[in-house]
Amino acid sequence: MDITRRDLFKIGTKILVLGSVGASLEQITGAAPPSETYRMADHWWGMIIDIDKCIGCGNCVRACSKENNVPQGYFRTWVERYEVEERKQPQVESPNGGMDSFPPSTRTDVKSFFVPKLCNQCADSPCTQVCPVGATFVSPDGVVLIDEKYCLGCRYCVQACPYGCRYLHPVKDTVDKCTLCYHRITQGLTTACCENCPTGARQLVDFKNPQDPVHEFLRNNKVEVLKPYMATQAKVYYNHLDGSVR
């Protein structure tokens, strides 16, 4: 059968018209967030982590994994154990993300400590800048989130994140990361990791709340964010952070 130019146009037009009707029927929602008492403009979320309080128990990793159905072998938050020998490269380990705690270390000849890590909720985030489809963004209350319906799984953001906080979900094929338990904090709860930290090493903070203890904490402690030279405006502040931590 010969297909003439005319036939080709006819077929093309049919496909386009049917496609547009189908798309409009599919009801791609643009619903606004549920209107409750929570006002996004009143919050600016972040976290403070006190290295001197972290005991590496892995409660945060387990809690996060259960709260967010994180697939096995992937982590939205994890704990690293640093062993820093004088004038040498630090040794870092994180067996299974520190989920089942760590095999006991008896080395007293090195400086050693635990560093919990998670998405730094950067205000000027490299991951949101590289997304070609507007699937990842900083919410008006300062949380870096992913729109699973828009994410193509191209992984540009995975490469862009200087902190290695993103991964491609093996089942959904979309990128996944810490949401700072957005479904919890917008209901007045704290994050799963902070809820379950036995020593209070991690604390969810709201920089826009004048009553939040974070203001006093930042005034009284010498804090640092990870990789400050990346100028990402990270909002996870570490207290007593060693210079060897990357």
Add this chain to the structure above:
Amino acid sequence: MRRLLHDSGHLLRPAIVLLAGIGLFLVLRGAVIPKNFGQYGHYRPGALADIRKRPISFAGQDTCVMCHDDQAKARAAGKHAHVSCEGCHGPLAQHANDPGSVVPKLPEVGALCRRCHEKDAAKPKWFPQVVTDEHSGGALCNTCHQPHNPHL
């Protein structure tokens, strides 16, 4: 004028096709992109609502204490005052919603206490830690210590 139209027919036809194409593109774009796209930035505001709808696993300290007042009091008097219930007992939002049908299991004491209190050079010095094998000689921690208030 007629002659001009006649002569430029080969230009007009593709122009019409092009315009129709642009029109279709705009119609499709309008149908596919939500009306409020870009309300807060270059993203779909509906995504915020989608994420907020996710279910909760950990009910939170305040919820547990509403029923388990006696345990909360015992714990508040001891060193574990700031350890959350679900930190040891696991996620129990379902139990909070329906206490009858979802009954929590007691945690496995051996592994549970070790995670925090097994001696590790990387743990802060102020934190109470023991080499469990030497400390108890294999006896479970709760033989001597009450988990809610571990002081002897």
